[in-house]
Amino acid sequence: MKMLESKxxxxxxxxxxxxxxxxxxxxNGFRxxxxxxxxxxxxxxxxxxRIRDNEYYGYKKSFIRIRISEDLQSLFVLEPDxxxxxxxxxxxxxxAAMELIHYLLVDSQTFNQVVSDMISSLRKVNVVNSLEIKELKIKLDVLERLLNVSEDDIKFTIPLENIA
Structure with a gap:
């Protein structure tokens, strides 16, 4: 039996x-x-x-926005629209959501595998002009940076005050 990590x-x-x-x-949504x-x-x-009243209530897709500094040193977690x-x-x-994001970026081997798969896929892309080559190289650099995120690299910019 294989045990799965969950949060x-x-x-x-x-x-x-x-x-x-x-x-x-x-x-997705790379800029x-x-x-x-x-x-x-x-x-x-x-x-x-989603589990409500101890019963399955379906799935939902939730997003986080990641911003990486130009020098690829700092990662900022922002709230998407x-x-x-x-x-x-x-x-x-x-x-608790921040703890999940921290786990994902720093400790999750599965996340690293998703990133590695994206890198492998991008390396197989056939580009024809210098602009496409530049964009591809940038994407690869950013994705490779994601494979080596430490706790100190992550900065959350999420207001914690209660809005609900």
Missing amino acids: VIQTRYEKEIFIDEKPNIEI SLNKNTPFYEFMIGLDLM LQSIFAGKNTQEKE
């Missing part, structure tokens, strides 16, 4: 359970540096199983 966020209304498997992690944005940015989507993992949560629930 649970207990909210007032339900349990949101993240099971650390590749199909439950999605990385590169330009004159208006001196950072790299992308979204991480997590499928969370839509489907945020922090939406409607009080301080303790947000702290």
Whole structure:
């Protein structure tokens, strides 16, 4: 039998359970540096199983936005505009979500495998002009940086005050 790693966020209304498997992690929405944005940015989507009153209540996709400094040294966790993992949560629930994100970025072997798979896939892409080559190299650099995230690299910019 294979034991799976999971993390649970207990909210007032339900349990949101993240099971650390590749199909439950999605990385998309990559944005590169330009004159208006001196950072790299992308979204991480997590499928969370929902349990209410001890019964299965379905899945939901929640997102976090990651911003990486131009020098690839600092990672900032921001709240996305839509489907945020922090939406409607009080301080303790947000702290639990932050713990999940910390686990994902620093300790999850599954997340590292998803990133490694993306790197392998990008290395097989056939690019034809210098702009595409530059964009591809930047994506690869950012993804390779994700494979070596430490606790000190992550900075949360999520307000913890109770909004609900």
